[in-house]
Amino acid sequence: NAGVMQNPRHLVRRRGQEARLRCSPMKGHSHVYWYRQLPEEGLKFMVYLQKENIIDESGMPKERFSAEFPKEGPSILRIQQVVRGDSAAYFCASSPDGGGQPQHFGDGTRLSIL
Protein backbone atom coordinates (compact mmCIF):
# COMPACT_ATOMS: atom_id res chain seq x y z
CA ASN A 1 0.00 0.00 0.00
CA ALA A 2 2.68 2.43 -1.11
CA GLY A 3 2.19 6.15 -0.79
CA VAL A 4 3.30 8.80 -3.25
CA MET A 5 6.80 7.94 -4.43
CA GLN A 6 9.22 10.59 -5.57
CA ASN A 7 12.69 10.16 -6.97
CA PRO A 8 15.38 11.06 -6.70
CA ARG A 9 15.23 12.25 -3.10
CA HIS A 10 18.21 14.51 -3.67
CA LEU A 11 19.40 15.93 -6.97
CA VAL A 12 22.45 18.09 -7.59
CA ARG A 13 22.84 19.95 -10.87
CA ARG A 14 25.15 22.61 -12.21
CA ARG A 15 23.80 25.81 -13.66
CA GLY A 16 22.58 25.28 -17.19
CA GLN A 17 21.87 21.56 -16.80
CA GLU A 18 18.47 19.91 -16.86
CA ALA A 19 16.66 18.47 -13.84
CA ARG A 20 14.03 15.75 -14.09
CA LEU A 21 11.91 14.95 -11.06
CA ARG A 22 9.64 11.92 -11.00
CA CYS A 23 6.46 11.20 -9.12
CA SER A 24 4.40 8.03 -8.93
CA PRO A 25 0.99 8.72 -7.38
CA MET A 26 -0.72 6.48 -4.88
CA LYS A 27 -2.43 3.47 -6.39
CA GLY A 28 -5.82 4.42 -7.73
CA HIS A 29 -5.06 8.15 -7.80
CA SER A 30 -5.39 9.89 -11.15
CA HIS A 31 -4.77 13.48 -10.05
CA VAL A 32 -1.23 14.77 -9.52
CA TYR A 33 -0.07 18.09 -8.15
CA TRP A 34 3.40 19.62 -7.94
CA TYR A 35 4.43 22.12 -5.27
CA ARG A 36 7.65 23.92 -4.48
CA GLN A 37 8.92 24.76 -1.01
CA LEU A 38 11.69 27.12 -0.02
CA PRO A 39 13.28 26.76 3.46
CA GLU A 40 11.05 27.97 6.30
CA GLU A 41 8.18 28.64 3.92
CA GLY A 42 4.91 27.02 2.97
CA LEU A 43 4.38 25.07 -0.20
CA LYS A 44 3.55 26.96 -3.38
CA PHE A 45 1.37 25.37 -6.03
CA MET A 46 2.94 24.85 -9.44
CA VAL A 47 0.82 22.57 -11.61
CA TYR A 48 -2.11 20.14 -11.54
CA LEU A 49 -2.33 17.25 -13.98
CA GLN A 50 -4.55 14.34 -14.78
CA LYS A 51 -3.51 11.51 -17.08
CA GLU A 52 -2.22 13.06 -20.32
CA ASN A 53 -3.68 16.47 -19.46
CA ILE A 54 -2.46 19.62 -17.78
CA ILE A 55 -5.43 21.04 -15.92
CA ASP A 56 -3.94 24.06 -14.14
CA GLU A 57 -0.41 25.38 -14.62
CA SER A 58 -1.00 28.80 -13.15
CA GLY A 59 1.89 28.36 -10.68
CA MET A 60 4.47 27.28 -13.22
CA PRO A 61 7.09 29.73 -14.44
CA LYS A 62 6.48 30.44 -18.11
CA GLU A 63 9.97 29.47 -19.19
CA ARG A 64 12.21 26.46 -18.52
CA PHE A 65 9.60 24.52 -16.51
CA SER A 66 7.33 21.83 -17.89
CA ALA A 67 5.32 18.93 -16.50
CA GLU A 68 3.68 15.84 -17.88
CA PHE A 69 1.68 12.89 -16.65
CA PRO A 70 1.69 10.29 -19.43
CA LYS A 71 -0.79 7.49 -19.83
CA GLU A 72 1.83 5.06 -18.58
CA GLY A 73 4.56 5.85 -16.08
CA PRO A 74 5.22 8.55 -13.52
CA SER A 75 4.57 12.25 -13.69
CA ILE A 76 7.67 14.25 -14.61
CA LEU A 77 8.58 17.80 -13.63
CA ARG A 78 11.30 19.05 -15.93
CA ILE A 79 13.45 22.10 -15.36
CA GLN A 80 15.70 23.14 -18.23
CA GLN A 81 18.81 25.30 -17.92
CA VAL A 82 18.62 25.37 -14.14
CA VAL A 83 19.67 28.46 -12.20
CA ARG A 84 20.60 28.90 -8.53
CA GLY A 85 17.12 30.19 -7.75
CA ASP A 86 15.64 26.81 -8.70
CA SER A 87 17.15 25.28 -5.55
CA ALA A 88 14.22 24.13 -3.45
CA ALA A 89 12.27 21.10 -2.32
CA TYR A 90 9.75 19.94 -4.89
CA PHE A 91 6.79 17.96 -3.63
CA CYS A 92 4.29 15.89 -5.51
CA ALA A 93 0.82 15.08 -4.21
CA SER A 94 -1.95 12.90 -5.52
CA SER A 95 -5.66 12.45 -4.93
CA PRO A 96 -8.21 9.94 -6.23
CA ASP A 97 -10.20 12.73 -7.80
CA GLY A 98 -10.60 16.44 -7.37
CA GLY A 99 -13.44 18.18 -5.66
CA GLY A 100 -12.14 18.76 -2.16
CA GLN A 101 -10.36 15.53 -1.47
CA PRO A 102 -7.21 15.49 0.65
CA GLN A 103 -4.01 15.52 -1.32
CA HIS A 104 -1.40 13.04 -0.13
CA PHE A 105 2.23 14.05 -0.46
CA GLY A 106 5.47 12.30 -1.22
CA ASP A 107 8.68 13.08 0.65
CA GLY A 108 9.93 15.40 -2.06
CA THR A 109 13.01 15.92 -4.18
CA ARG A 110 15.58 18.33 -2.82
CA LEU A 111 17.17 20.08 -5.77
CA SER A 112 20.49 21.82 -5.26
CA ILE A 113 22.07 23.94 -7.98
CA LEU A 114 25.82 24.43 -7.87
Next chain:
Amino acid sequence: GESVGLHLPTLSVQEGDNSIINCAYSNSASDYFIWYKQESGKGPQFIIDIRSNMDKRQGQRVTVLLNKTVKHLSLQIAATQPGDSAVYFCAENSGGNEKLTFGTGTRLTIIP
Protein backbone atom coordinates in the same frame (compact mmCIF):
# COMPACT_ATOMS: atom_id res chain seq x y z
CA GLY B 1 -5.00 37.98 -3.71
CA GLU B 2 -5.58 34.81 -1.80
CA SER B 3 -3.51 34.26 1.29
CA VAL B 4 -3.47 31.95 4.23
CA GLY B 5 -1.53 33.18 7.23
CA LEU B 6 -0.69 32.01 10.70
CA HIS B 7 -0.72 34.06 13.89
CA LEU B 8 2.40 32.54 15.46
CA PRO B 9 5.44 31.16 13.73
CA THR B 10 6.59 29.11 16.76
CA LEU B 11 4.87 27.44 19.66
CA SER B 12 6.42 25.61 22.62
CA VAL B 13 4.21 23.38 24.72
CA GLN B 14 4.86 21.19 27.73
CA GLU B 15 4.48 17.48 27.09
CA GLY B 16 1.00 16.38 28.09
CA ASP B 17 -0.55 19.81 27.65
CA ASN B 18 -2.91 20.74 24.86
CA SER B 19 -1.70 22.70 21.82
CA ILE B 20 -3.68 25.17 19.77
CA ILE B 21 -2.40 26.30 16.40
CA ASN B 22 -4.23 29.11 14.63
CA CYS B 23 -4.64 30.06 11.01
CA ALA B 24 -6.34 32.98 9.26
CA TYR B 25 -7.46 32.92 5.66
CA SER B 26 -8.63 35.70 3.41
CA ASN B 27 -10.53 34.02 0.58
CA SER B 28 -14.26 34.13 1.30
CA ALA B 29 -14.79 31.47 -1.36
CA SER B 30 -12.62 28.92 0.48
CA ASP B 31 -14.73 25.87 1.18
CA TYR B 32 -12.27 23.13 2.07
CA PHE B 33 -9.51 23.25 4.65
CA ILE B 34 -6.76 20.82 5.58
CA TRP B 35 -4.16 20.63 8.32
CA TYR B 36 -0.82 19.04 7.51
CA LYS B 37 2.11 18.06 9.70
CA GLN B 38 5.60 18.22 8.24
CA GLU B 39 8.60 16.65 9.92
CA SER B 40 12.13 17.53 8.95
CA GLY B 41 13.11 16.06 5.60
CA LYS B 42 9.65 14.70 4.88
CA GLY B 43 6.57 15.68 2.95
CA PRO B 44 3.41 17.12 4.50
CA GLN B 45 1.35 14.47 6.24
CA PHE B 46 -2.44 14.79 6.24
CA ILE B 47 -3.89 15.25 9.73
CA ILE B 48 -7.50 16.33 9.38
CA ASP B 49 -9.77 18.24 7.03
CA ILE B 50 -13.00 20.19 7.30
CA ARG B 51 -15.50 21.57 4.83
CA SER B 52 -17.12 24.96 5.07
CA ASN B 53 -20.52 23.50 5.97
CA MET B 54 -19.08 22.36 9.30
CA ASP B 55 -17.60 24.31 12.21
CA LYS B 56 -15.95 21.47 14.09
CA ARG B 57 -14.46 18.10 13.33
CA GLN B 58 -12.67 15.68 15.60
CA GLY B 59 -10.09 13.03 14.95
CA GLN B 60 -7.79 11.03 17.15
CA ARG B 61 -6.37 13.59 19.65
CA VAL B 62 -7.00 16.40 17.16
CA THR B 63 -9.87 18.81 16.67
CA VAL B 64 -10.27 21.38 13.93
CA LEU B 65 -12.47 24.41 14.44
CA LEU B 66 -13.65 26.65 11.64
CA ASN B 67 -15.06 30.14 12.15
CA LYS B 68 -16.20 31.40 8.77
CA THR B 69 -17.39 34.72 10.17
CA VAL B 70 -13.85 35.81 11.00
CA LYS B 71 -12.14 33.48 8.52
CA HIS B 72 -10.24 31.62 11.20
CA LEU B 73 -9.18 28.01 11.51
CA SER B 74 -7.55 26.27 14.47
CA LEU B 75 -6.02 22.90 15.19
CA GLN B 76 -6.17 21.57 18.71
CA ILE B 77 -3.90 18.71 19.72
CA ALA B 78 -4.74 17.04 23.00
CA ALA B 79 -2.11 15.67 25.39
CA THR B 80 0.81 16.56 23.16
CA GLN B 81 3.62 14.05 22.82
CA PRO B 82 7.25 14.42 21.70
CA GLY B 83 6.26 12.95 18.35
CA ASP B 84 3.98 15.91 17.75
CA SER B 85 7.01 18.19 17.28
CA ALA B 86 6.87 19.36 13.68
CA VAL B 87 5.80 22.25 11.48
CA TYR B 88 2.04 22.47 11.02
CA PHE B 89 0.47 24.00 7.93
CA CYS B 90 -3.09 24.92 7.19
CA ALA B 91 -4.13 24.82 3.56
CA GLU B 92 -7.31 25.72 1.71
CA ASN B 93 -8.92 25.58 -1.65
CA SER B 94 -12.08 26.97 -3.09
CA GLY B 95 -14.74 25.22 -5.08
CA GLY B 96 -13.65 24.37 -8.58
CA ASN B 97 -10.06 25.25 -7.85
CA GLU B 98 -7.99 22.19 -7.11
CA LYS B 99 -4.79 23.86 -6.02
CA LEU B 100 -4.10 24.18 -2.32
CA THR B 101 -2.97 27.48 -0.86
CA PHE B 102 -0.67 26.95 2.13
CA GLY B 103 0.15 29.13 5.06
CA THR B 104 3.74 29.68 6.12
CA GLY B 105 3.56 27.18 8.99
CA THR B 106 3.87 27.03 12.77
CA ARG B 107 6.74 25.16 14.35
CA LEU B 108 5.50 23.21 17.36
CA THR B 109 8.10 22.17 19.92
CA ILE B 110 7.20 19.83 22.77
CA ILE B 111 9.10 20.41 25.98
CA PRO B 112 9.72 17.18 27.93
